[in-house]
Amino acid sequence: MQIHKVYFCGSFPSYNQTPDDGKPEFAFIGRSNVGKSSLINMLTNRKTLAKVSNTPGKTQLINYFMINESWYLVDLPGYGYAKLSKTKRKEFRNMIESYLVRKQSIVCTFVLIDSRHDLQDIDLEFLNWCGTARIPICLIFTKMDKLRPREREKNIKRLKDSLLEYWEELPTNFNSSSETAEGRDNILEFIQSYVSKLA
Ligand code: GTP
Ligand code: MG
Numbered sequence: 767m768q769i770h771k772v773y774f775c776g777s778f779p780s781y782n783q784t785p786d787d788g789k790p791e792f793a794f795i796g797r798s799n800v801g802k803s804s805l806i807n808m809l810t811n812r813k814t815l816a817k818v819s820n821t822p823g824k825t826q827l828i829n830y831f832m833i834n835e836s837w838y839l840v841d842l843p844g845y846g847y848a849k850l851s852k853t854k855r856k857e858f859r860n861m862i863e864s865y866l867v868r869k870q871s872i873v874c875t876f877v878l879i880d881s882r883h884d885l886q887d888i889d890l891e892f893l894n895w896c897g898t899a900r901i902p903i904c905l906i907f908t909k910m911d912k913l914r915p916r917e918r919e920k921n922i923k924r925l926k927d928s929l930l931e932y933w934e935e936l937p938t939n940f941n942s943s944s945e946t947a948e949g950r951d952n953i954l955e956f957i958q959s960y961v962s963k964l965a
Pocket of ligand 1 (some may be wrong): 796817
């Protein structure tokens with residue numbers, strides 16, 4: 767897919783303030799610092815579209831980016847950021863969950879998982895919540911450039927095996943790196959297949 771036009775549409779504190787023109791939405795979620803905003807920049811080929819930071823908890827609202835005047839990329843705050851107060855974490859969680867459950871135009875939610883680490887309890891908990899709430903998801907294993915060639919296959923297999931202890935089959939999944947643009951074509955092709963069906 768060629769991305770010829772991209773712009774930031776706004777940041778919203780609640781799903782009922784988000785655009786309601788019915789255009790398909792693809793949401794990006796995952797643990798704080800997993801690389802959501804970087805991935806959005808990589809996919810759109812814009813270095814500073816979504817705010818990237820070394821400090822977890824950078825993204826605090828539901829951020830909308832319009833792509834080719836036909837679909838939205840949605841950057842969500844990370845879950846599980848330990849330094850937030852309990853109240854704030856609960857607020858984020860409610861914001862994310864009501865957006866994911868209620869927003870009818872979400873086509874797919876990409877759940878990002880750091881390829882360097884074992885599956886974290888917080889990821890598992892979120893993925894199980896998606897299952898229970900019947901949220902259609904795909905998985906993206908991020909930061910692949912940080913793995914040595916020999917570790918790549920081993921780490922991904924370990925993550926997939928951990929997930930398969932809970933699920934009968936895995937959702938569609940991709941490996942990605944915002945540094946090398948690994949995964950870009952596959953992810954965009956996947957999105958394109960939905961966008962053209964819905965157009
Ligand atoms: P929050 O908005 O805080 O939840 O974080 P986020 O998931 O949006 O992560 P963000 O994209 O801000 O990236 C966090 C850190 O990881 C930054 O320092 C990025 O430069 C780095 N990073 C993200 N993706 C990659 C990647 O694919 N490879 C490498 N090497 N670093 C990455
Ligand atoms: Mg972010």
